[in-house]
């Protein structure tokens with residue numbers, strides 16, 4: 210039902226012929242994302258919906274929506290593919306759901322860079338780049354549904370981050386075009402460090418209308434799974450391959466036994482008791498990689514071109530957030546927290562963390578390049594029992610030397626992956642003076658952020674702002 214506090218009918222009249230729907234079924238489905246993966250978010254976000262869904266197709270449409278929303282003081286929650294997993298595209302205070310999937314298409318393509326409208330599906334953007342021998346440096350594992358605007362505003366990294374780092378590393382987001390929520394909305398072009406303002410702020414720092422990303426050479430990748438009987442052996446092997454400057458790789462995802470047995474598509478492939486690394490290696494690096502695996506006692510379980518593996522889909526759909534998705538099909542209680550294990554001596558830190566919290570479940574780690582060396586992102590894949598259990602694991606990981614963000618809450622400060630400083634607050638005040646963008650997710654006054662049940666003692670992953 211339409212929220213009586215917002216003059217939605219007046220808003221709809223003012224936006225003219227911009228596509229709009231107040232069909233409750235469409236509103237319900239567009240007001241959800243993939244937060245259901247968290248047992249806690251399922252409770253905390255229950256029943257939160259928008260009042261109306263608006264689908265712009267041109268920049269003028271976006272400007273008309275922003276202008277009318279400001280005039281009538283109605284909140285806007287931008288949305289791309291709706292694949293976010295912290296519930297950050299769920300409107301907390303009703304209002305307008307701005308469905309950006311109607312605003313698509315490539316804007317420019319040059320060696321080393323590609324620019325697209327915010328609603329462009331990442332896989333489409335990448336396919337266009339690949340035709341010219343380039344691909345995105347990194348993408349989320351949801352690239353078939355996720356949009357480039359949603360990735361920058363709500364994601365953090367993915368396959369590719371073992372070579373190029375996460376989105377937060379300087380140079381990984383080139384340009385962002387945004388529409389402001391001022392009395393007379395403006396179109397701003399943000400470059401370099403200014404583009405970073407919109408990273409991981411859940412749409413609260415401007416409606417993103419275009420994104421330019423850097424690209425990398427597109428190789429005809431080998432996908433491969435290498436198994437070792439001992440977890441620390443596979444971790445050290447993956448760490449050394451991630452560090453090896455001459456080995457061209459795209460992903461290093463390490464899963465401790467028995468996780469491989471809990472992923473149905475891997476269960477018959479991986480030998481009993483073996484932990485694995487799932488990786489992508491450029492053809493020119495294969496001989497060195499395979500020799501190293503063999504010399505260290507690893508078993509190459511399979512090798513194939515992208516999408517042709519015996520597990521039935523691209524290997525990137527078994528790493529990062531997708532690993533948990535598959536495990537939950539065989540054991541729905543499994544959950545994760547987002548630990549960050551900084552370098553330079555990742556294996557030593559993993560040993561400490563595992564000694565402290567390994568009893569909670571098998572370790573899951575994605576390797577990432579950072580300025581301090583190869584780091585790991587992950588935690589034990591534990592069987593969820595209670596918030597207290599989760600808090601105990603967070604404390605244990607922190608005591609052992611990991612930083613932890615909270616993937617079971619839904620605002621920028623609560624999740625803790627993006628550091629915010631006074632210059633971010635000033636930018637937020639300028640672009641959204643009436644605090645209408647995804648309200649509750651990032652407010653200048655932290656006391657105005659939405660409160661959620663689970664406040665874990667988190668640390669920021671953003672090295673630009675100390676935790």
Ligand SMILES: Cc1cc2nc3c(=O)[nH]c(=O)nc-3n(C[C@H](O)[C@H](O)[C@H](O)COP(=O)(O)OP(=O)(O)OC[C@H]3O[C@@H](n4cnc5c(N)ncnc54)[C@H](O)[C@@H]3O)c2cc1C
Pocket residue numbers: 242243286287288289290291292293294297298309327328348349350351354355356357358359360361362363364365366367368410411412413415416417418528529530531534647
């Ligand atoms: C199984 C699974 C695996 C995942 N793997 C990864 C991964 O590898 N790496 C990763 O980083 N994430 C991952 N995610 C999270 C998510 O899929 C990605 O971050 C994805 O890029 C989000 O894009 P989207 O278009 O679906 O964004 P949405 O979910 O629609 O939105 C995400 C956030 O961005 C805001 N937003 C969307 N579009 C705009 C816009 N145009 N302007 C301003 N704000 C906007 C929304 O308000 C929301 O706060 C995963 C999620 C799942 C469920």
